[in-house]
Amino acid sequence: MSREQGGEFEKNFDELDLHGMSLREAEHAVELFLFSLHKSGTGSGKIVTGRGSGVLYNGIKRYLEKHDLVRKVFDPPDSTGAAFLVELEN
8 A cells, every 4th residue: 555655655556547538538537546546445546647738637636636535636756747646535
C-alpha cells in the first residue's frame, strides 16, 4: 500500500495511463480506476495524462478534486505537469 511518507510518495502504486483519450473517456477510466483502488484497499495510485494541450490534465484535476473517494491530489516530483498522484479516503 502506498502512502505519503516524509514528504515523498512511495514508488509502488497502481497506474492509469490516459494518453490518447478524450476527456469524457478519461473521466470514465478514472472512475473505474478509483473504484478499483478503493475496492482492493490499495488506497493510492498514479494517473498519467501526458502534457499535450492541458485539456486532459486540467479536466482530470478538477474531476479528482471533486470526487468523494479522493482525499488528496498532488503532482509527483517528476511529472512536469503530466501526472497526478491520488490518495483515497479510508
